[in-house]
Amino acid sequence: MPSAHITFDQTGDKIAGRIRKMRPSAVRSLFAAAVRPDIISLSGGMPDVSLLPEESIRDATRAAIEDERAVALQYGGTDGRLETRQVVCGLMRDLGVRCKPDEVMLTTGAQSALDLIAKTFIDPGDIVLAEGPTYLGALQAFSAYEPDVRCIPFDDEGMRMDLLEAELERIGKGNPRLKFCYVIPNFQNPGGVTMVPERRKRLLELSHEYGFMVVEDDPYGRLRYDGGHMIPLKALDARVVYLGTISKIFAPGLRTGWIVAPKDVLARINLAKQGTDLCGSSFDQIVVEHYFTDTPWERTLQRFLSVYRERRDAMLGALDEFFPPEARWTHPEGGLFVWVTLPDYVDTGSMLGAALDAGVTYVPGDSFYPDGVTGRNCMRINFSYETPENIVEAVRRLAKVIEERLEL
Ligand code: PMP
Numbered sequence: 001m002p003s004a005h006i007t008f009d010q011t012g013d014k015i016a017g018r019i020r021k022m023r024p025s026a027v028r029s030l031f032a033a034a035v036r037p038d039i040i041s042l043s044g045g046m047p048d049v050s051l052l053p054e055e056s057i058r059d060a061t062r063a064a065i066e067d068e069r070a071v072a073l074q075y076g077g078t079d080g081r082l083e084t085r086q087v088v089c090g091l092m093r094d095l096g097v098r099c100k101p102d103e104v105m106l107t108t109g110a111q112s113a114l115d116l117i118a119k120t121f122i123d124p125g126d127i128v129l130a131e132g133p134t135y136l137g138a139l140q141a142f143s144a145y146e147p148d149v150r151c152i153p154f155d156d157e158g159m160r161m162d163l164l165e166a167e168l169e170r171i172g173k174g175n176p177r178l179k180f181c182y183v184i185p186n187f188q189n190p191g192g193v194t195m196v197p198e199r200r201k202r203l204l205e206l207s208h209e210y211g212f213m214v215v216e217d218d219p220y221g222r223l224r225y226d227g228g229h230m231i232p233l234k235a236l237d238a239r240v241v242y243l244g245t246i247s248k249i250f251a252p253g254l255r256t257g258w259i260v261a262p263k264d265v266l267a268r269i270n271l272a273k274q275g276t277d278l279c280g281s282s283f284d285q286i287v288v289e290h291y292f293t294d295t296p297w298e299r300t301l302q303r304f305l306s307v308y309r310e311r312r313d314a315m316l317g318a319l320d321e322f323f324p325p326e327a328r329w330t331h332p333e334g335g336l337f338v339w340v341t342l343p344d345y346v347d348t349g350s351m352l353g354a355a356l357d358a359g360v361t362y363v364p365g366d367s368f369y370p371d372g373v374t375g376r377n378c379m380r381i382n383f384s385y386e387t388p389e390n391i392v393e394a395v396r397r398l399a400k401v402i403e404e405r406l407e408l
Contacts, residue, residue: 018144023372031361040394042381043361045189045336047248051303056295063294064286076282078270080106080258084285087292088244088258095221096235097242099260105269108280110219110245110257114141117215117241117259119272121179122147127171129181131159133339133368133375135189135217138182147179149370156330158195159183161202168210180213180241186230187220187335190368190380194230194333204237217243222301224334225309234260241265246288248336249301254284308336314388315381318395324403336384339365341377346405348379354404360397 031043064072071081079085085101092099107113114137122128124146130138132151142149150171152164164181171178181203185195195203207214216233234242245257259269291297315338319329329340340362342348348364355361365378381398383391 018146021146022140022143036359038359039356039361040359040386040390040397041361042383042386042391042394042398043363044382044385046382046385047252047304047336048307048385049251049253051300051307052251053295053300056291056297056300059295060287060291063290064283068286072283072286074282076279076285078273078279079104079266080280081282081285081289084256084289085258087289088260091244091292092234092242092260095218095229096231097260098235102263103260103266105259105261105266105273106280106285107257107259107273108255108277109247109252110217110243111137111141112255112276113243113257113259114138114217115144116269116272116276117180117243118142118145118147119276120269121213125177127175127178129164129167129178129212131183131188131191133190133365133378133380134182135184136363136367138217139368139370142182143370148177151369151374154188154191154193154195156193158185158188158193158199159203161199161206164203164206168206171210173209174211178210178212180215181207182215182217183233184217184220185233186218187223187332187337189220189335190337190363190365191339192330192332192335192337193339197230200231200233200236204233204240207237207239214240215243216240219243219245219248220335222249223305223308223336225305225312227333238262246291249304250288250291250297254287255281256284256288308384311383311386311388311391312338314391315383315395318392322396322399324399324406326406327402336382338381338383340379340381341365342379342402343406344377345407346377346402349376351401351405355398355401358397358401360394360401362398 082101084106085104088104089099089101118141122145126147128142128147128149130149130151131154150167152159152167154160187194214233218232234240239262242260316331326343327340329338332338349366352364363380365375366372369375
């Protein structure tokens with residue numbers, strides 16, 4: 001009798017089409033191989049959590065372990081703990097957004113919010129608009145639901161509204177397949193650019209004219225090193241779906257993010273979330289709540305800002321000093337990343353091996369486009385994690401690798 005047991009080798013044809021279509025990242029395996037201690041990484045997007053004061057962590061965690069242990073170790077509501085949502089409302093108020101706790105849902109980082117939004121809104125073939133390049137993790141989250149992602153290029157002032165309008169003309173007004181436009185208006189990942197106020201207003205006007213939702217992802221809004229605060233899209237239009245996170249202002253290890261959205265939208269996302277995780281981590285939510293109420297978190301944030309500002313300046317200074325005139329790069333006023341554009345014939349994916357040999361890593365630009373082809377002559381480099389000295393050395397190494405590829 002044939003055995004009903006399926007071995008690992010035989011599972012290939014059982015894999016769902018949506019996963020089969022996903023490309024494994026060649027870059028990830030390259031990085032995994034690169035464990036040499038002399039390699040300086042400009043590839044990650046990690047905040048420097050060593051800057052967090054131990055006392056603040058201890059105070060915030062003590063509440064979860066001592067005062068509220070029974071709640072911390074128990075299931076919570078799908079939307080998340082009320083007290084933590086109240087804290088989120090306070091954080092949003094600082095940014096100019098008025099919201100109530102019932103318009104807030106806590107998620108397992110902003111990453112799971114991206115997945116939940118895709119799960120709630122995208123049917124296969126639906127159109128999603130995004131900046132091009134855009135956040136790799138958003139592309140990964142969306143791709144499981146098989147949308148047609150159309151990328152709109154940006155310049156120094158954020159997403160190009162003329163190109164967005166041209167794309168919308170092609171899609172047509174009121175097209176039911178057009179679901180949402182995903183934007184990172186502040187210090188975009190990977191671009192480092194910020195959308196200027198006129199374009200923010202125009203995007204919202206277009207969303208009403210053509211009938212699509214705006215999803216505003218804002219992990220970096222508070223990481224501003226120069227210039228003034230920009231009003232979030234959410235403050236200008238209550239229908240915007242806003243994503244926030246503590247990852248860059250506190251700690252990404254406490255997987256806590258949030259969605260601020262109209263109640264009718266949240267009710268649908270709540271249904272999607274029940275099947276995903278029932279509820280987020282009560283423990284993490286209590287720690288987060290106490291961190292933002294009982295510790296001098298704003299002082300800690302200032303420390304993050306001054307350290308990152310210095311690292312950003314070190315990177316921009318080194319790019320000016322070492323990079324060839326054929327290269328162009330963005331000048332971020334905040335966030336964690338610089339986007340570099342090289343001549344068209346340079347392929348940053350195939351250059352990565354040489355960069356690793358030279359002791360430096362970056363993320364090749366094509367990772368940030370859904371077609372995996374556009375952006376081949378570009379790269380994302382990060383300045384939040386290494387010391388200024390290491391950043392300067394890494395840029396110097398990278399410049400040499402690039403120069404070897406330039407056609408003279
Ligand atoms: N959105 C963007 C634009 C990001 O850069 C990141 C993380 N790097 C996330 C979402 C996910 O953040 P979280 O740690 O809150 O899941």
